[in-house]
Amino acid sequence: MNEEVYNWSLDIWNYLKHDQLPEDKMEARKTRSKASRYTIFEDQLYRRSMTGLLLRCITSQAQMNQILQEMHDEECGFI
DSSP, X not given: OOXXXXXXXXXXXXXXXXXXXXXXXXHHHHHHHHHTTEXXXXXXXXXXXXXXXEEEOOOSHHHHHHHHHHHHTXXXXXX
8 A cells, every 4th residue: 555545554554465463452452353355456555345245445635636637538438
């Protein structure tokens, strides 16, 4: 992950990518529990949906801007 990472994903990313948990035992427990619903694929964080689909997590302002721009440029298949 690069750029400005939103705090909600940082602990999950560190646990999945580097096997690092927060120092606080309660936070470590929460992170382990949450991380079971996430995966990293090609250096991107994804959440598994109830149907098994991988939902890409937006982790930076730059990613959000890029996605919005693509939608406005009709690159997502909308006419």
